[in-house]
Amino acid sequence: MEYWILFGVFTLLMLIGTPIAFCLGIASFATAAYIGLPPLIVFQRLNSGMSVFSMLAIPFFIYAGDLMVRGGIAQRIVAFAASLVGHIRGGLGQVNIVTATLFGGISGSAVAEAAAVGGLMIPQMKQRGYGTDYAVNVTSMAALIALLLPPSHNMIIYSISAGGKISIADLFTAGVIPGILLALALMITAYFVARSRGYPVETFPGFQMVLHLAVVAIPGLLLIAIIFGGVRSGIFTATESSCIAVIYALLITVFVYRQMTWEGFVHATKGAVRTTAMVLLIIGMAAAFSWLMAFLRVPAALIAWMNTISENPLIILLLLNVMMLFLGTFMDMGPTIIICTPIFLPVAQAYGVDPVHFGVIMILNFGLGLNTPPVGAVQFVACAVGKITVWQAMRSIWPFYFAGIAVLGLVTYVPAISLWLPGVFK
Secondary structure: OHHHHHHHHHHHHHHOOOOHHHHHHHHHHHHHHHHOOOOHHHHHHHHHHHOOHHHHHHHHHHHHHHHHHHOOHHHHHHHHHHHHHOOOOOHHHHHHHHHHHHHHHHHOOHHHHHHHHHHHHHHHHHHOOOOHHHHHHHHHHHOOHHHHOOOOHHHHHHHHHOOOOOOHHHHHHHOHHHHHHHHHHHHHHHHHHHHHHOOOOOOOOOHHHHHHHHHHHHHHHHHHHHHHHHHHHOOOOHHHHHHHHHHHHHHHHHHHOOOOOHHHHHHHHHHHHHHHHHHHHHHHHHHHHHHHHHHOOHHHHHHHHHHHHOOOHHHHHHHHHHHHHHHHOOOOHHHHHHHHHHHHHHHHHHOOOOHHHHHHHHHHHHHHHOOOOOOOHHHHHHHHHHOOOHHHHHOOOHHHHHHHHHHHHHHHHOOHHHHHHHHHOO
16 A cells, blocks of 8 residues: 555656656655654655765756857857768768767756757758758757766766765766767668758868867867766766866856856856756655655565566566656656666666666666657757657657667667776776
């Protein structure tokens, strides 16, 4: 009965449109009251969940990404990407994907990337004769690359949700090859779709122009090396690197590119404050919810149920992928990671899956959910920029979606894709 109250109240409140933080909190209070626990325990767990220093990295990385968009870094990355791959079939689609890959290593946010890159690329693609659905689908799927590349704040959320015992540096490193693999899969798909629709290619500007645009983009791209190199080498933590990213972004946008306005600075700062409040509330409520799941032995019950289906790790991973893909279709990514990590991670570890490897699997699963209605936040942003409905985009997204599923399958069943690079740095 306790399970029904915990998950039933949560599901009911979510279906009627209650904000996710309140769904978690009310379900936790109701369950605690039913089983006779003092309500004070829920407040204690909420407070302990919010009092994690490493969580400060999340709003600071988002803040840095917003500053870079408003300070001209994104535009220079687009110009550099265009010079590199614009001459391939479906040129602006290829530019979109490469830009997303480069910008993803700076922002770490799929929604921010869809808004920034989409705002620059979708209007250009429409003007050059590309279908709006193609432009939107390329943008929304390419935005998922940011989830896998450092400084992915969802990797940080996963580490915190796992009790802070998983190295953020290892998670950042583990996502690099899967992120590049996803970019390549999307580029191949974009090529064949563009070829079937007869989309144009761009003129190659020449190696001299490529070199010039690379030099112009270097100040922004250097942040990737600073974040990844600093965290991986142990010079600073993920939280410290997020603060350095903000300072670096301000210096570059104010003194190098000189495009940061006072209004842009204020808007980015307010956005970071709102994000901090939202993230802390959700994580605090989810900490109480997760503690009750552990208290009620939900992971053990799930392992026992899966044992009745199969004891083959390959089948178990398939079941976990199906469940995570399903959950990602109607829950936002951050809360889903917080809720599901304490449930699914012990199951995966019970079948011998490395927690770093499973983190990449989870991030990719829930990332695909961001592009799937009814709660596809990234797709909503891209469709809003392209001014089409979600259903118009969904009718032609399937080649790109299947490319993402293929990469998910490879990442799931070939652990070396995720674990080889972290092993190199050991």
